[in-house]
Amino acid sequence: MKFTVNGKPVEVEAGENTPLLYVLRNDLGLVGTRFGCGSGQCGACFVMVDGRPMASCDLPVSFAMNKSVTTVEGLSGKVQKALLAEQAAQCGYCMSGIIISAEFLLQKNPHPSESEVRSALDKNLCRCGSHNRVVRAVMRASREQA
Amino acid sequence: MNRHGIGQPVRRVEDQRFLTGKARYVDDIQLPHMLHGAVVMSPHAHARIKGIDATQALAMAGVHLVLTGEDARKEGLGGIPPLFMPEDMGGPKGYRTFRPLLEPAKARYVGDRIAFVVADTPELARLAAEKVEIDYEPLPAVVQVADAAKEGAPKVWDDNPAGNLAFPLMMGNKDATDAAFAKAKHTVAVRLYNNRITANTMEPRCCIGDFANDAYTLYTSSQNPHGVRGILSGAVFKMPDKNLRVISPDVGGGFGMKGDIYPEDGLVLWASRKLGRPVKWVATRTESLLGDNHGRDQLISAEMALDENGKILALKAQALHAVGAYVTNAGVVPVLCALRNIPNVYVVPAMLVMSKATFTHTTPLGPYRGAGRPEASYVIERLMDEAAKKTGIDPVELRRRNFIPPSAMPYDTTANWTVGKPVGWTYDSGEFAKLTDRALEISDWKGFEKRKKQSEEKNRLRGRSLIYYLEDSGVFNERMELRFDPSGTVTVVAGTHNHGQGHATTYAQMVSDWLGVPFENIRLVQGDTDAVSFGRGTYASRSTMLGGSALKGAADAIVEKAKHMAGHLLETAVTDIEFEEGKFKVKGTDKAIAMTDVAKAFYRPVGPTTRFGTGLDASGSSAVPPSFPNGCHICELEVDPETGVVEIDRYTVVDDVGRVINPMICHGQIEGALAQGIGQALMENVAFDAESGQMLSASFMDYAMPRAADLPAHYEMDFIDVPAKTNPLGVKGVGEAGCVGAPPVVMNALLDALKIDHLDMPATPHRVWQAMQKAKA
Numbered sequence: 026m027k028f029t030v031n032g033k034p035v036e037v038e039a040g041e042n043t044p045l046l047y048v049l050r051n052d053l054g055l056v057g058t059r060f061g062c063g064s065g066q067c068g069a070c071f072v073m074v075d076g077r078p079m080a081s082c083d084l085p086v087s088f089a090m091n092k093s094v095t096t097v098e099g100l101s102g103k104v105q106k107a108l109l110a111e112q113a114a115q116c117g118y119c120m121s122g123i124i125i126s127a128e129f130l131l132q133k134n135p136h137p138s139e140s141e142v143r144s145a146l147d148k149n150l151c152r153c154g155s156h157n158r159v160v161r162a163v164m165r166a167s168r169e170q171a
Numbered sequence: 172m173n174r175h176g177i178g179q180p181v182r183r184v185e186d187q188r189f190l191t192g193k194a195r196y197v198d199d200i201q202l203p204h205m206l207h208g209a210v211v212m213s214p215h216a217h218a219r220i221k222g223i224d225a226t227q228a229l230a231m232a233g234v235h236l237v238l239t240g241e242d243a244r245k246e247g248l249g250g251i252p253p254l255f256m257p258e259d260m261g262g263p264k265g266y267r268t269f270r271p272l273l274e275p276a277k278a279r280y281v282g283d284r285i286a287f288v289v290a291d292t293p294e295l296a297r298l299a300a301e302k303v304e305i306d307y308e309p310l311p312a313v314v315q316v317a318d319a320a321k322e323g324a325p326k327v328w329d330d331n332p333a334g335n336l337a338f339p340l341m342m343g344n345k346d347a348t349d350a351a352f353a354k355a356k357h358t359v360a361v362r363l364y365n366n367r368i369t370a371n372t373m374e375p376r377c378c379i380g381d382f383a384n385d386a387y388t389l390y391t392s393s394q395n396p397h398g399v400r401g402i403l404s405g406a407v408f409k410m411p412d413k414n415l416r417v418i419s420p421d422v423g424g425g426f427g428m429k430g431d432i433y434p435e436d437g438l439v440l441w442a443s444r445k446l447g448r449p450v451k452w453v454a455t456r457t458e459s460l461l462g463d464n465h466g467r468d469q470l471i472s473a474e475m476a477l478d479e480n481g482k483i484l485a486l487k488a489q490a491l492h493a494v495g496a497y498v499t500n501a502g503v504v505p506v507l508c509a510l511r512n513i514p515n516v517y518v519v520p521a522m523l524v525m526s527k528a529t530f531t532h533t534t535p536l537g538p539y540r541g542a543g544r545p546e547a548s549y550v551i552e553r554l555m556d557e558a559a560k561k562t563g564i565d566p567v568e569l570r571r572r573n574f575i576p577p578s579a580m581p582y583d584t585t586a587n588w589t590v591g592k593p594v595g596w597t598y599d600s601g602e603f604a605k606l607t608d609r610a611l612e613i614s615d616w617k618g619f620e621k622r623k624k625q626s627e628e629k630n631r632l633r634g635r636s637l638i639y640y641l642e643d644s645g646v647f648n649e650r651m652e653l654r655f656d657p658s659g660t661v662t663v664v665a666g667t668h669n670h671g672q673g674h675a676t677t678y679a680q681m682v683s684d685w686l687g688v689p690f691e692n693i694r695l696v697q698g699d700t701d702a703v704s705f706g707r708g709t710y711a712s713r714s715t716m717l718g719g720s721a722l723k724g725a726a727d728a729i730v731e732k733a734k735h736m737a738g739h740l741l742e743t744a745v746t747d748i749e750f751e752e753g754k755f756k757v758k759g760t761d762k763a764i765a766m767t768d769v770a771k772a773f774y775r776p777v778g779p780t781t782r783f784g785t786g787l788d789a790s791g792s793s794a795v796p797p798s799f800p801n802g803c804h805i806c807e808l809e810v811d812p813e814t815g816v817v818e819i820d821r822y823t824v825v826d827d828v829g830r831v832i833n834p835m836i837c838h839g840q841i842e843g844a845l846a847q848g849i850g851q852a853l854m855e856n857v858a859f860d861a862e863s864g865q866m867l868s869a870s871f872m873d874y875a876m877p878r879a880a881d882l883p884a885h886y887e888m889d890f891i892d893v894p895a896k897t898n899p900l901g902v903k904g905v906g907e908a909g910c911v912g913a914p915p916v917v918m919n920a921l922l923d924a925l926k927i928d929h930l931d932m933p934a935t936p937h938r939v940w941q942a943m944q945k946a947k948a
C-alpha cells in the first residue's frame with residue numbers, strides 16, 4: 026500500500042483493515058502518535074489525512090491509500106511554539122493529538138474566538154488538565170501568525 | 172540574579188520533546204523478537220473457577236503460551252501484598268490480602284485476571300484470549316459499600332472472620348466528644364457519598380518483560396520503579412533484587428494510580444522467562460477502566476457540635492470506605508487520610524471519627540490524586556456550610572471564628588485524642604485568615620449580589636461558596652545523587668519519578684542556584700533501578716519536598732568535598748575558603764575559582780586526584796516530616812433551571828504551597844488538579860450495576876471527564892508563601908491541592924444556588940434537575 030507521510034512517499038505491507046495508528050507506530054516508527062482508547066473517543070491518535078484530522082486508531086490503513094498523512098513529527102509550527110510558550114504540556118501524552126486539532130482549526134479559521142477554540146478541542150481529552158493553557162496557546166498561535 | 176534559579180518561571184526543559192512527538196513511553200519501545208500478551212479478565216463479579224481449557228487457544232498458529240493461576244501456584248509465585256496494614260503501625264488488626272498474578276480458584280470482580288495469553292501480535296493474543304474457555308460458577312456479589320457491610324452479605328474473602336471488614340480505623344476521644352455534644356447549642360449532620368472515580372491516565376498502563384542472561388528487565392509505566400522492583404522480587408518471584416531491573420521511561424500520567432504494582436508487571440516477566448523472548452502488554456481503555464485502581468467510594472455520616480458563638484465544640488463521623496476486592500499497595504492510605512485530615516484548619520476541641528474499610532466485589536481502590544484528603548475536606552467543609560445555615564452566621568465569618576491562628580503554630584490536632592494519636596498531625600505553619608482575605612479580594616466577593624441579579628435576569632440561578640482546605644504532603648524518606656561529568660556538566664540522579672511534574676526543570680533550578688552551574692548544563696536521570704541506586708518514586712506530593720531536600724543534602728556534600736580541591740588549586744588552607752554564588756573564594760581576597768572548574772580538576776588523569784579522589788559526586792537523603800499545603804477556594808456558578816446544567820463562572824484559588832520553586836509549574840499543577848476535582852464534583856463516576864457488578868462506565872463514552880469546554884475559562888490564582896518549617900527548602904506539596912479543595916467548593920456553591928441541603932456528587936444535569944423538581948414538590 027502506498028501513501029505519503031509527512032511529505033514522503035511510503036509503501037507498507039499490512040492487512041487493509043489494520044488501523045493506520047499501528048502502521049504509523051509499528052511499521053513506520055512514527056511513535057509520536059499515541060494510543061489512548063482505540064475507539065475514536067480521546068484524540069490521542071489524531072493525524073491529518075489529506076488535511077483533515079482523523080482518529081488513526083480506528084481508521085483502516087487502506088483509507089489512507091494514495092492520500093497524504095501528516096503526523097506530529099511532520100509539524101514544527103506555530104502551535105507547538107505557542108504550547109511551549111504557554112507551558113501547556115504536563116505528561117505530554119495527549120499533546121500530539123491536540124497539536125493536530127489545533128493546526129487544523131487555525132488552517133480553516135485563522136482567527137478563532139476563544140469559544141471556537143474550546144469547541145474545536147472538544148474531541149481531545151487531557152487528563153493532566155492542561156485545557157486552559159492549551160486554549161491560550163491556540164489563541165496565541167493565532168495572534169502570532171497574523 | 173540567576174534567571175533560571177529558584178522562584179523563577181523557567182520554561183520546562185522537557186517540553187520540546189513532548190511537543191514534537193519525541194517523548195518515549197513504554198509502548199514506544201520495541202525489542203527484537205518481542206511477543207505480545209493479553210489478559211483474560213473475569214466477566215463475573217464473583218464466581219468460582221471450575222476449570223480452564225486453553226486447548227483451542229493454544230492450537231491457534233502464532234499463539235505461544237497460556238498461563239493460569241494454577242500454573243502460578245505450581246511454580247510458587249507469590250501474591251502481591253499491601254505495603255502495610257494498620258496493624259503494622261500499631262493499629263487494629265485487619266484482613267491482609269495477597270493478590271496472585273492470576274486468580275486460580277475464584278474471581279472477585281469484573282476485571283480480575285484469570286489467564287494470560289502470549290502470541291505473535293497483540294490482535295492475535297486478544298483473539299486467542301477469547302478462545303480460552305473458563306468454566307465459571309457465578310456466585311452472588313456485593314457491589315455497594317453499604318450493602319457489603321451488612322450482616323449476611325456475600326463475602327469477598329471466605330476465610331475473613333470479620334465478614335467484609337478489611338480493617339477498622341478510629342481516632343479521637345469518645346468521652347470528650349460525647350460530653351461536648353451533650354452541651355452543644357447547635358448540632359448539624361450530613362450523610363455524604365464520595366463518588367468512586369478513576370485516574371484514567373491518557374497513557375494506558377503498559378509493560379514489557381524481558382528475561383535474558385538469567386536476569387529480568389521490566390519496562391513499566393510506573394510512578395515508583397524501585398517500589399515495583401521490591402514487591403516483584405521479594406513477594407512475587409522470591410529472588411534477590413539484583414535479578415530484576417525496572418525501567419520506567421516517560422509516563423503519560425499517573426495520579427497515584429501508577430504507584431501500585433499490577434498483575435501484568437509480573438505476568439510479562441514470567442511469560443518472558445518461559446518463552447525466552449520479550450513480552451509486551453498494553454491495556455485497552457476498557458481494561459484500564461476495569462483493572463486500574465480506583466479512588467474514593469466512601470459513605471460517611473458526620474455531625475458537628477457548636478456553641479452559641481459558632482465555635483466548634485466537637486465532631487464525630489462514621490464511614491464505610493470501600494477497598495474493592497483486594498487491599499492494594501497503599502490501599503490503607505485513603506482510608507487513613509480521610510479520617511485524620513477531617514479537623515482541617517479549624518480548632519476542633521473534641522473529635523471521634525471512625526471508618527470501616529470494606530471489601531466489595533469491585534475493582535480495588537487505592538490512592539488517586541488526594542487519596543483521602545478530598546474525602547476529609549468534603550466532609551468538614553460541607554458541615555461548615557450546614558453549620559452556617561443553622562447558626563445564622565455568615566459562612567466566611569464562621570470559618571474565621573474557628574481558624575487555627577498562626578500564633579497557635581505548631582498546632583497539634585491530636586491534643587486530647589485517646590485513640591489514634593500516632594497517626595494524627597502537628598501543623599508547622601499556616602496563615603489561613605490572611606489567605607482568605609486575599610481570596611475574597613481577588614474574587615470580588617462583594618460584587619456577588621450584582622452578578623446574582625444579572626443571572627436572574629437571564630433566568631439562571633447563581634450560587635457561591637468559600638471553602639478552606641489543608642492537606643498533608645510528602646511521605647517516607649528519599650535519596651538523590653549529584654554527579655559532575657568530566658566536562659563540568661551535572662547529572663541529577665533522582666529517586667523520585669517525574670511523570671508530568673517538570674522535575675527536570677525544578678531540580679535543575681535548585682542545583683543551578685546552589686552550585687552555580689548553568690541551568691542548561693544540568694540533566695535529570697530517573698526511572699531505572701540500574702542507574703538510580705535507590706528511590707521511592709513520586710506520589711503524595713512528595714518530590715520537591717523530599718527529593719528537593721535530599722538534593723540539597725547532596726549539593727552541600729559536593730561543596731564540602733570540592734572545598735578541599737579548591738583550597739589546593741588556590742594554594743591556600745581549606746579553612747580560608749568560602750563558597751558563594753558558584754565560586755570558591757579565598758576569604759578577604761579576590762582570588763576565586765568556579766565550581767565547575769574545581770569539578771573538572773577531579774577528573775584530571777594525574778595530579779590532585781591522588782589526594783582528593785577521582786570524580787566529584789555525592790548523595791543526599793531526607794526524611795523530613797510532612798508539610799501542610801493549604802488554601803482558600805471560592806467558586807461562583809450558574810445553574811440553568813430548565814436543563815440542570817451547571818456552569819462555573821468564577822473560580823478563585825489562593826494557595827500556600829510554601830516556597831514556590833517555579834510558579835509556572837505550580838500553577839499548572841493546581842489547574843490540573845482543579846480539573847480533576849471539578850470533574851469529580853460535576854461529572855465523573857465509576858458506575859456499576861448494583862446486582863451483577865458489571866461496570867456501566869467502561870469506556871470514555873460512559874466515563875465522563877472534563878473537556879476544554881467544561882471547565883471555567885479562567886481561574887483567578889495567587890500564592891501566599893508561608894515557608895514550611897519542616898524541611899530545609901521551606902516547600903510544601905502542590906500536586907494534589909486543587910482536587911482537595913474543588914469538590915466541596917463546587918458542591919457548596921451548587922447547594923447555595925439551588926437552596927437545597929443535599930445533593931451527592933457527581934452533580935450531573937440530570938441529578939441537578941431531579942433535585943430541583945424534588946425541592947419544588
Ligand code: FES
Binds near residue numbers: 069
Ligand atoms: S486512541 Fe484514537 S481516539 Fe483515542
Ligand code: FES
Binds near residue numbers: 114116119151
Ligand atoms: S498533558 Fe498529560 S494528558 Fe495532557
